[in-house]
Amino acid sequence: MSVQINILDAVKKYGNNTVIEDLTLHIRGGEFFTLLGPSGCGKTTLLRMIAGFNSIEGGDFYFNDTRINDLDPAKRNIGMVFQNYAIFPHLSVRNNVAFGLKERRMPKDQIAKQTDKFMKLMHIDEYADRMPDRLSGGQQQRVALARALCIEPDVLLMDEPLSNLDAKLRVEMRTAIKEIQNSVGITTVYVTHDQEEAMAVSDRIAVMNGGVIQHVGTPKNIYQRPANLFVSTFIGRSNILDGTMRVENGKAVVDLPTGYSAVFDTVAPENLAPQKVKLSARPEELIVQKHGGEGLSAVVDDCVFLGLNTHYFVHLTSGEKAEIIQESTIDSIIEPGTEVRLRLNTEKANLFSEDGERNLLTGVENDLASGK
């Protein structure tokens, strides 16, 4: 029942400026799929091409086997939720939700039933007869979602739906959105620039940059084995260090700054060769050792106690800066100026080719490359 979206070699141009070139993407039926990327990366453009509000300069868009390129937006049977909610200010909550059903000329009693059902589902039934100007931002967003779902669309498109809400409401609403999507089981494409939000709601995420999809995968996969250096730095924070890979006894040894060398068991066999590499270590993947031992030698610049965790800002004796997060302990405050050693969690850290284009480790799952 649920609809797959297949995009083949999509091209978007504004005049002579090509924004998206040959983009191919497969979105599975019923999944919660997120387009994530910095502003200007083309994610909203792509979403609006699916919706039909942006022209398509090349390629094919399919809902299941139906090509939708030339289908009028009104006939694509999509539900859309906009960043600014786009609630009709001149209609009551009930009439906003019922708008699409009226367009479909559904009998009156059925409209009332269907509208009630979705207003209850979104917990807005008590405001049914209010005008939108008397609703809060969160309530308006619920109306927008009810209105989009009420027409039982094939596909639900959401364009940064939470970015106008305050932080607390954002967390509350994303849970609500995820629950609704689960219970309705509708194929959903969600656009956001907030990576935490993306991880919280998505089945799969496509990370975009400069109109190109970098990595398609589950939140866990994208965080732990990012396909390239961009994904590694965009999702979460990463400390990047230059290194050189040697092969010793069939194992990869990476020489890092300050004379520290780390052994990696996870390098993919085809990448096992002497070469320059980039090490990407997340703040929690470096372990501060106050009393010497193996590791990068560094000096603490500052230390911030945040309760659960403590953040350390350090510089290596070779000059690079790094940020470390550690679970707080009783004696976790370290005086600035103290010399420490940083041990690397080689199981979790990632190695990239020198140009940052490829992850050298095993376990990278990029559905983009495999075409799934």
Place this chain on the structure above:
Amino acid sequence: MMEKQKFEVWSVISWILLAAFLFFMVYPMFGVLQQAVFSPDGHFTLEQFGKFFSTPYYSSTILNSFTVTIAVTVVTLLLGIPFAYFYSFFTLKGSKFLFVTSILCCMSAPFLGAYSWIMLLGRNGIITVFIKNVFGIRLGSIYGFNGILMVQSLKFFPLVFVYMNGAFKSIDNTLIEASANMGCTGVRRFFKVIMQLSMPTILAASLLVFMRAFADFGTPLLIGEGFRTFPVEIYNQYLGENGTNHNFAAAISVIAIVVTALVFFIQKWATNKFNFSISALHPVQKRKPEGIRGLLMYVYCYGLIAAAFLPQLYIIYLSFRNCDQAVFKPGYSLGNYQKAMKKLLVRSINNTVIFGVVSLAIIILFAILIAYLVVRRPKPLNHAIDTLSMLPYIMPGSIIGIALVIAFGKQPFALTGTMAIMVIALVIRRMPYTIRSATATLQGIPISTEEAAISLGASKLKTFFKVTTPMMANGIMSGAILSWVAIVTELSSAIILYNNKTITLTMSTYAAISRGNDGLACAFAAILTVLTALSLILYLGVTKSEDIRL
């Protein structure tokens, strides 16, 4: 395919609008220009312009217009800014009354102010006569420069008030507190902080007053007498009692358009240049007026409103007095109204309402279409239409009247004396204002609301009617009621175009005044004032806000 078809509907509308503008606006204006530079026997000549600038009798009118208009602008600022300051920064009792009444003064028929002051301070005015009989003193003449200055200042200071009130309300209270924190309070703060922050608005308001006062025709016509101003001279040359000269009138018109166009562009340039936006998160806290200062504030505000409004009430009072020709007799009756009934009162009211409704309908239709084309389909053609639609800003009303007579006074388009030509004039006069407010309203509506409707299955045309138009309705309604008032009180173009069949309430009033039939004039004026007041009260009920675009 669908896409292409809809696209063509809007293109066709663009071309129809362009054709309408060319035919009803550009072609008549071209006629004026032609009359200005061609002699009656068809030779190109600049003789008329030479005559204007070389004869002091004529060229002095432009100087007169400038001196009195600049004086009026200064006086309105001096009157309006303190009034707005007291209104915005203090909780005055009856502030709603002050607001409504000042708007009413500003929107009343163009000559009513002048006429009511003549009834009070004119040669046979009640105050003049009273002072002469009791004290034996002859008051100075109210006619000429002083009269125009007084009447126009009292009529236009509400423009400054409304603009400044908007500016004061956008000043954040923290700025006031910050300046107090740095030791700047009271009068010093008023000049160093509040006035500086309001500078763009002061500039905009003064240019607006300048444009209005310069083009004002009704006031100098009645009270100007020997002090001849520009708009009156155009009228006299075209329709005056002694020796009309159409070519000369056309030449003066061209000069007038050049002057107003200059002022208009200075205004546009200045508002762009000096505009900076401050958003008030914490609006100014109004204080209670206290002590002797508070008392003086009340005296000032209510005194000013009384001076501006009481004369008009006096006219209403006079309308119930017995009157034989121009002489008011003791005792009260409805005699003036009975006479008015005989003098086309019903026809005047009918015409006023019909012309108003028809013009307003056309204006609103055009405004919605043009706003949609400009905002949602920005193309060179549509921008050209937008620019064309602003032309009437710089054309004084009497010139529009003359242009229409030139264009449609003869075959094949003989429209003079018909309802059509009156409606065309009214539409041209008021359309730019409604287009501006419609465009601004649509620009404030995010396009995603329309996209939401389309994604829910509504067609593009249906979206336009069911979503776009209703969302614009609020913004357009408020603008439309103001246009309605302006249409009802239209004088300067109507005076050239009206006849016995197409006479309006305003023209009936004017005709009675010019025949010296004061009782009748007062009756007509009273009905006109009540109609205007009711419309404005309706307006304030609809908008509920003080953001008023005049």
